[in-house]
Amino acid sequence: MATTIHEPPAVNAIHAPELGAGKGAWPRNPSEGNLRMLADHSSGASRTGIWVGLAAISMTFAAFTSALVVRQGSALDWRHFALPSVLYFNTVILLASSMTLEVSRRRVAAFARGFDSRRAIPLGWLYVTLAMGLIFVAGQFAAWMQLKAQGLYLATNPSSSFFYVLTAMHALHLLGGLGGLVLVISRLSKQIPTLRRSTMDTASYYWHFMDVLWLYLLLLLWLKF
């Protein structure tokens, strides 16, 4: 048994899943980096982690929502305005990106199971998803420009304040999702791919959640503006 704090652990290269003691298993990356070795034991911890993280994000937006409702009711100064039309285009793009990501995820799974040996296909779909994500962010920026052109700034009216805050917070969270996609792409495109199934899954859950969150925000904006 190790006695000092910095002694390296005795690495035992066996990582048969059944030794992982059920729920306590840690996803082991095969040292040889063979993606097919990953098979299907994605990590419980990262799945829990992502759900917990999404719960926290939901809570944050719930707080913003209640702030919006209270603020709208606190004074008679809420100015209604037409949502910039580019938002609907953005919505379509974001929904489409979720689909391309899902295609990619299936392809990665197929690749991992050995049904398909072409890595280029899932990678291609991932790039498409990434591009659509960037288009969405650019589209949101265009929406802000559109509002600015109408003379609606952050401090013009509580409605515009909330519009900017909500869309900016969503875009900020979406950028995190883009970071996740970049990580997935880089791991998958390595000569010996090091992508873990759980990473792929987590990144796509997060991305889909951003999608759902956006639909929710759009509904909220549509109802309140």
Next chain:
Amino acid sequence: MAKLFAVTVILIAIGSAIPILMHTFVPPVDISTHGPLIDEQMSETMAEAGISFLAAQIILGVFVWKFSRTQGRIGSFPGGARGLVAAAVILVGVEVFALGAFGARAWAGIYFTAPGPNAMRIQAQAGQFAFYFRYPGPDGKFGPLHPDLINEGTQNFFGLDPDHDPEAKDDIVTAELAVPVNREIHLLMHAKDVGHSFFVRELRIQQDFVPGLDVSVHFTTNKVGRYEIVCTQLCGLGHYNMKAYLNVMSQADFDAWLKQQASQQ
């Protein structure tokens, strides 16, 4: 050491109870008609909280004294966890809900009643760091407020415009809150800048001034005297010195006072 702990805990518990039992520290005498309910609620809560406090500390001390031992077998509390949970739920539950219900009654007596039709309306304004009060004058109407006209240098604390608003002409602005005794007062509370609070210990009234939201309280006093109004909502550097006086007067004194104040406007 265990015995020392036991003795210390028990001594602290009893020592803490002494100033309460001796009434060394008590709220000042109540001058309001709604206050007796609160005072009664206070002493009942004090009794229940005090008994719980003493019992828990003394039992803790006794058990520590008795069971800090190395010999003997591990025993278990008669009744076990189930008994304790039942005791907690039943005894404490009943106790606190009874307190809650009676307390709610006292609260409802103040807040769920509307001021009577003859209640005297006075406006109170809180600002950094003083209270000012406004009486509607003979016309019984308050002139409208113009926040842009507020100028403390010229003593226009409310932003009145008597030159243009006839209702504002006879409004009387004062730095102290004088009220006739045994008369219901309807206090309209207005915050000028940030959050403040209106607290008169003797009146058993504490209510925040909320910027952007005018709230009101109503009360009737029953003792002539001069009492402190203090601010209890942190409002800035002068918070500690934000105060005014509540002057409860006989009707005759009040009339004279109001006349004198009106002459100084």
Next chain:
Amino acid sequence: MHDMHVPAVHHHAPPQGFIRKHVFSLDHKVIGEQYYGLALLAVLIGMVLSWIMRLHLGWPTLSIPGLQLLSKNGAPGGIPTPEYYLQLMTMHGTFMVFFVLTTAPFAGFGNYFLPIQVGAEDMPFPHFNMMSFWVTFVAFVVALAAFFVPDGPPLSGWTGYAPLSALGAVAGPGQGLGQVLWAASLAIFCVGQLLGSLNFISTTLDMRCKGMSMMRLPLTVWAWFITSAMGLTAFAVLMPACILLILDHVAGTSFFVASNLVVNDQLQPHSGGSTLLWQHLFWFFGHPEVYVAIVPGMGVVSHVLITNMRRPMLSHRVLIYSMAALAFLSYMVYGHHMFVSGMNPFSSIVFSFPTLAITIPSTIIVLIWIGSLYGAKLRINSASLFALGFISLFVSGGVSGFFLAQPSLDILLHATYFVVGHFHFTMAIAAIFGIFAGTYFWFSKVTGRMMNETLGKIHFWFTFVGAYSIFMPFHYLGIAGNVRRYQAFVDDYLQPLLGVHKFITVAALVTGAAQLIFLYNLIYSRFRGPKAPQNPWEATSLEWTIPSPPPFDNFGGKLPVVYHDPYQYGIEASSGDYVMQDSPEQVQTVHDEK
């Protein structure tokens, strides 16, 4: 004995070099120590701030030597100005609540011991964990920076009520840049705690070793788990509130600032904001935060007490359910901070009942603790003394909750020293007793050396008697009508109470000075203390099955297998009156009493 251990492969390599080992470490134990160190730094600052405040309250005209060097504007000639007092008060609250009471018992001990106690090599997301600490550290630096901006830190209290906190520099010294830094610090802090909570929850749910069912988790793990669930929700609400507050400052929005406000005869350019919105958002965070501070202490105290009572609690499950009930109810009671705020008076009644109801799980917890003492074989040492002190203080703080839960009594007691006494007993001093109990208990595991017991006991007596001497009189002052957050008592009514304030100040200085004993003990024992055996307290949980200090991957390249409930004491086993959780030995086990 440990032949059944499962081999483990650590998911990040052992650190190389000083920076990776001690600064940007991925090791949950190092991160735990970092959190503890941060809390120690913050508590020292917070305590010095409280001394200055206490000295000023007791002797308002006293020139405090050297204070003018600290802040020339804030204390000309060494006498704190009214704004400086409030600024110190704000920062005292902010440092204590966020950087001491949240970091030490929860993030500090939790990071160190939660993975070990569940039988894991580390947290599942070590990078998040490292970020969690460093983000928190940045938050601390940002808060500290408020002292060094021209107008100093904000004066609006740790609750930062809008619109005072949202109007900007016109509202008072420190309300400009200082307040923005304060809000930014809190928002950053929230991010750090969210990352931490994420790790805590995932570790508890997914990293348990073989045999470690949820009910076999020690009470500490349960407390941290429940706390992280609360923290996750609470901090996720504070962060948006802080973002909106910052926008009101820097972008001219009107989330919290109402129309027609006039400050210094100048009409403010905001309109329509809601004053109560801030209070709702803040207290939705703020009340669970109280439990974030105290529940980990409950876990630690239970753990320490059981070990020293040589018997399990009367009911493991009931304690867990009660802590969970506290967490759940804590979201439904926040309105009791706002009884006199101008909120709908009907809501006050609605909030009053869950607040009173929260007494029930609290009482159950206390009764289980006290009831479990019955028939125990209590060992008195520094750790168990602090744990017993915790119970006493928690009871004292708890009974004052009876008063404050009732809107009708809140009329008299709101914003008085009664409230200050109440929350200092419960969330502050009791939580700090939890930290002390944990420190005396686990010190040997972390450092491999024992703390000095004699010094520990002297420290206990000063702190215990001191805490009562300081905070019990607060209640009396409150009953007599002494309003809080006043830098001096200028009104005639409060003059007679000045003597009590002087007494409290002396008690605070003595008690504070006694903490130097602890500090000395901590530092001296770290380097010179006698070598500790692996399991000095004859405890059963997994942290005592490994060497002190634990190896980098906790269990030496293996994962433990658990065979027993966490607290098998008071039995007959080969090792004595207890059996370790990972011992395969068959014993007559103690069952939860039904």
Next chain:
Amino acid sequence: MTIRYKITAAFSALVLFALGALVLSTNVSAAGEGKITGTVKFTGTPPHERPIDMSKEPYCQKLHASNPVKTENVVVGPDGSLEWVVLYISEGLSGSAASAVSSEKPKWDQKGCQYIPHVMALDANQHFLVTNSDPTSHNIHPLPKAGGGNNQWNKSQPPGAPPIDTSWPGEEVAIQVKCNIHPWMHGYMAVVKGPNAVTDEKGAYTISGVPPGSYTVTAWQETLGTQTQKVTVAAGKPATADFTFKGK
């Protein structure tokens, strides 16, 4: 050695002489012969000055119990003289007379919950002392306009605290000063370029140290606004400029 000593001495003397001449010459031109004097009157009905209720601060209330303080927005003497009017030269100053900064350090005292004086005129960058003679804390909160070169500040001065020594870098007529703890307390600091004066209770003033020349004198009153007059100051002969403010 001796020669060097002599040279040094001679050089030092020269430098001292030059310096002395420089100092004296500026003094001569600034504190020189010229003066502008006059009185300021008020006609019409003066606005009602309300008595100030200081019951919030018992010390101050007791201090003024027999003679309550009134607002000081328009302080008119029995003969119609107007107190607290600032007079300064708004046009015509040049050179050292305009840039000279008075070395005098006036006192701005807080006494009996009032500012003594109520109005103070200062040169830009002229230092002044803020003192507190009351046994209670005051906060000094000057409110200069944004963008005028002066920054708003807000500091408390507890009883017994040392005086605050500060100055205003930018010209501004006039900066309102408030005490938030005692909201009735207000006063003005007029920050101007060159010589200046404030009328006394007789409405009289003297701007001294004006070099001969033609000038525009401006009179400023806190609620009645400004008036200007052109005057010519001859060497050794004070110029006179009387002002009259009209009430409503």
